[in-house]
Amino acid sequence: MERQISNSGMEQRKGRRLVLFPLPLQGHINPMLDLANILHSRGFSITIVHTSFNSPEPSNYPHFAFRFISENLPEDRRACCKTDLIAFLLTLNEECGPPFRDCLADLLSDSSEEPIACLISDAILYFTQDVAHELKVPRLVLRTGAASSFCVFSAFPLLREKGYLPIQDSQLEEPVVELPPLRVKDLPSIHTNDPEDLYKVVTSMVNQSKASSGMIWNTFQELEQAALETLHQQLGVPLFPIGPFHKRFAATSSPCSSLPHDETCLSWLDKQVPQSVVYVGFGSLAIISETQFLEIAWGLANSNQPFLWVVRPGLIRGSDWLESLPDGFLEALGGRGHIVKWAPQQQVLAHPSVGAFWTHNGWNSTLESICEGVPMICMPCFTDQRVNARYVSEVWGIGLQLEKGLERGEIERTIKRLMVKKGGENIRERVSCLKKKSYACLSRDGSSKQSLDDLVRHISSLESLTFHTY
Template sequence: MREREKGTPKVGSDSQLESSVSELLPLKVKDLPVINTRNPEDFYQLFVSAIKETKASPGLIWNSFEDLEESALVRLHQDYLISLFPVGPFQKYFPTSSSSLLAHDHSSITWLDTQTPKSVIYVSFGSIATMDENEFLEMAWGLANSNQPFLWVVRPGLIRSYEWLESLPNGFLEMIGGRGHIVKWAPQQEVLAHPATGGFWTHNGWNSTLESICEGVPMICLPYSGDQRVNARYVSQVWGVGLQLESGLERGEIERTIRRLMVEEEGQEIRRRSIELKEKADLCLKQGGSSHQSLESLISYLSSFKGLLHN
């Protein structure tokens, strides 16, 4: 709300998209979540109501952990004056595969077993994102020209106006040979935990971002909508565990970015930070860790409400 009152540039203004949002650094205007609506004022009022109800609530449970978002959690507590319980990452408690809407192709793991450690770039954009034929072809050639092994999830419906791989050039699959493996869906947590996986090209949905952090896998960020742009900015600029494709899908840029992450010295430093963050994610859930303590506090907090109801 304060950003609106101070006249933050309209998100749709091309001249302002690269401007920083002073109260939300390191975010740029183009990173702010946008919801298309016929009446922006109605959405704003809904947003105001959501904030009001949140501030009136007993507390908030977060799928995150203190070492990842400590400054944001401190600010939220100051602004909302309610209890916060960062008890994540949820992925460490139970596998997300149990909630998958698509059948996993376990040939992904069989293929990864044939690859050298940390050599494979895993590519997956979740269950909603779509792209046009030209974008898909730029991706295909960028992956091929990088000369890195890749595991590519091409979900049915990912390419607009095509069922699956019909838009690939004739002979493309034969050209890449065993260096690339394309599936309709993959067991993502298992893929990210595999020793052969060295990078994750992702849309930066929060679940995928956390899964990558939990396995110490550095990221290439290509956000599409919602909170994904915010997540991508933090991955690349705050936590330093990934690179962001800022200029869209162009095969030369894709090839260079993959090689920066997977081959060059810059990527080794990103990988080092990714491993450090993974270790922090592991520690937070152990006895005495921040998320473990937060979960115990949440249980005590809920128990106190139960006692009040019985009195």
């Protein structure tokens, strides 16, 4: 397993550059930067192209070159990132084309730099396929989500034809016969002013991935073999499952974050009993109502389990932070609860005191929980999180889903079922088994190590396809 970036790897540059372009959302930036570190360790020079919106700090990555483009998003469109994510993604794909083309053309014409072997861009930045084709640069796609959820995205035309989409409230509990074990309520959806926009983003992402030179996945064969085989048949391009990314190296820098980590949570965890703490974190984009916030608070309190809860500013609609909590709520718990604005999640999940992760089931969070052998309580909010949650609870059997919504009694029962009931032991055994597989796949003969070797060879084979006249 690769644990650090070796000096010999840095000295023996392949004489080829890779241009990486992440989607400017935290859950997408971090995996792309992890991938950049992985490929840099294999001898490639790295140039990161990034929008001015949500840009990472280049000084944290001195071994990469950075180029920033202006996406010309007005302030109201930037705000859409949280109020109408699909509208934001559509605008990003519409506005970034010209500045990205100019940037890539400039990089190609720079004779002082090493030649470019290929572009690697986020699957959701589907406009980059046309730019790459125009400039005769091979494009590889990074999909930061699960292979299982991408199978659902690729089935959108069929799901529409069969009447599952657009989703109707009367159908929510019906099974999706073509995609077991999913139910209609598990299909990816998100609030947007125009439901057709979601369909457009998804189908464009899938179609332009099919037109690419291959796809890179932050997953591993032993976890998603069936989905990867299905996608190989459907997409017709090489697939490279080389994850889990974050386990390949000792941390060389903190993950990109808009909020500073509150390190007090680690010292608080040090004082707790092993596998006793419920860690609660819903990612960087989820928004809940004040009523839901209070049900979560009382469900946690009534469970009698210690809990570490990440309540980021903006999580609760209409509130700045914790003003909705009843007076004296935390004090009455006698130190059993600890609330922070942001936490170093990978360190928290690796802490021996953590016994469960109540998560929104974003793919990064789901994969990090699997890698640390922590069972999950699933509360998906939108898009692929719903598919991930169903796979966690019913396919892999490594968590429980809050099927009946956020009600304090249901929350209390679910926590106790996972933490203290016998059924929780079985779940813990299954996730422990997957943890071992997540490490084994990165070993010398592991599936992800072999897939990374294949990826490096594939990139080298693409060099002969790269020709430019500048």
